[in-house]
Amino acid sequence: ELKVEQNPLFLSMQEGKNYTIYCNYSTTSDRLYWYRQDPGKSLESLFVLLSNGAVKQEGRLMASLDTKARLSTLHITAAVHDLSATYFCPRTQGGSEKLVFGKGTKLTVNP
Amino acid sequence: GAVVSQHPSRVICKSGTSVKIECRSLDFQATTMFWYRQFPKQSLMLMATSNEGSKATYEQGVEKDKFLINHASLTLSTLTVTSAHPEDSSFYICSASHYGYTFGSGTRLTVV
Numbered sequence: 001e002l003k004v005e006q007n008p009l010f011l012s013m014q015e016g017k018n019y020t021i022y023c024n025y026s027t028t029s030d031r032l033y034w035y036r037q038d039p040g041k042s043l044e045s046l047f048v049l050l051s052n053g054a055v056k057q058e059g060r061l062m063a064s065l066d067t068k069a070r071l072s073t074l075h076i077t078a079a080v081h082d083l084s085a086t087y088f089c090p091r092t093q094g095g096s097e098k099l100v101f102g103k104g105t106k107l108t109v110n111p
Numbered sequence: 112g113a114v115v116s117q118h119p120s121r122v123i124c125k126s127g128t129s130v131k132i133e134c135r136s137l138d139f140q141a142t143t144m145f146w147y148r149q150f151p152k153q154s155l156m157l158m159a160t161s162n163e164g165s166k167a168t169y170e171q172g173v174e175k176d177k178f179l180i181n182h183a184s185l186t187l188s189t190l191t192v193t194s195a196h197p198e199d200s201s202f203y204i205c206s207a208s209h210y211g212y213t214f215g216s217g218t219r220l221t222v223v
Contacts, residue, residue, distance in 0.1 A: 033212065042117075042204055042217040043155075088154070097143060097208050101154045 002027045002093040004102035012108045018077050021105045023089035025070040032072050033099070034063050035088045043088065046074075079109045113139050115207050117215025124195055124222055132190045132218045134205035140185035141207035146178075149202040149217075161188040195222040 003026040013019050023032075031050055035043040047056045049065040049072065056063050060083065062075045072089055086106045090099040114137040124130050134144055142163045147155040159180050160168045167180035177199075179191040192199050200222045205215040 035214075040202075040219070043206075043214040045211060045213070048211050090155075098145065098157055098160060099206075099212060101156075103154045106152075 002091060002100045004089065004091060004100055006087075006089060006102040006105050008105060009103055010106050010108075012110060013076075013079050014110055015080055016078050018075070019079065020076070021074040021087055021089075021107070023072040023074075023102060025072075025091060027093075028067055028070060032065050032089060032091050034072075034074055035090070037086045037088065037104070039086075046087075076107075079107075081109050081111055083107060084109045113137075113207070113209040113211075113213040115141075115205060115213045115215040117205055117218060119218060120216060121219045122221070124220070126196055126222055127194055129191055129193045130195055130220060132192075132203055132205075132220075134188045134190075134207070134215050136186045136207050136209070136213075139207075139209045141188070141209065142185060143208055144182060144188040145206045145208075145212075146180060146188075146190050147204045147206070149204060151202075155204065158190075163188075192220065195220070197222045 005024045007022050034046040037043050047063040052067040054065045060077045065072045086104045088104045090101045093100050116135045118133050144161040146158045148158050149155050157170050158173045161180045161182040163182045163185050169175045182188040202217050204217045206212045
């Protein structure tokens with residue numbers, strides 16, 4: 001059974017700093033998704049990573065996937081307050097379309 | 112891009128009544144939709160997978176008689192919380208698979 005572990009679960013950082021959120025998976029799989037959720041809101045798609053070695057960047061966020069290490073990272077560069085949100089990195093399990101979520105990482109960027 | 116419209120966004124109901132939540136795929140056909148429940152400050156928990164034209168598949172521990180799912184067309188899935196109780200208060204989110212997963216805007220249900 002696929003399990004998704006994110007760390008840290010809570011991250012408080014200063015504006016302008018860099019940091020990385022980690023997602024570890026218990027089983028190998030192909031597709032990986034990163035989503036952002038603001039308080040009281042639904043999920044906003046950030047990235048879809050399709051294969052080993054995939055790297056995608058959008059603004060101050062960069063996501064990567066290492067299927068051999070069963071690891072995905074979301075790197076934040078020069079954080080700004082608007083990036084404060086909870087980030088999820090779900091994956092599908094086996095041949096199923098069902099997404100399996102970790103607990104999420106709540107990011108707070110302080111001025 | 113793909114849009115999933117979810118209504119209502121907020122609903123308050125009395126204990127014992129039923130509430131229906133709708134999810135529509137606006138610009139694509141969704142043969143499969145997923146229903147999630149999220150408690151405050153927690154992750155999303157998959158409740159069931161809704162399949163157009165067939166019965167929904169419920170996750171272990173989810174009461175199918177309490178959470179009725181209907182997927183009557185390729186663009187509409189509904190979740191009805193029957194005989195709602197305060198412990199059913201939660202944030203319910205639907206999603207559809209279409210070149211990735213698109214999530215509805217969520218429904219905040221409060222049962223008083």
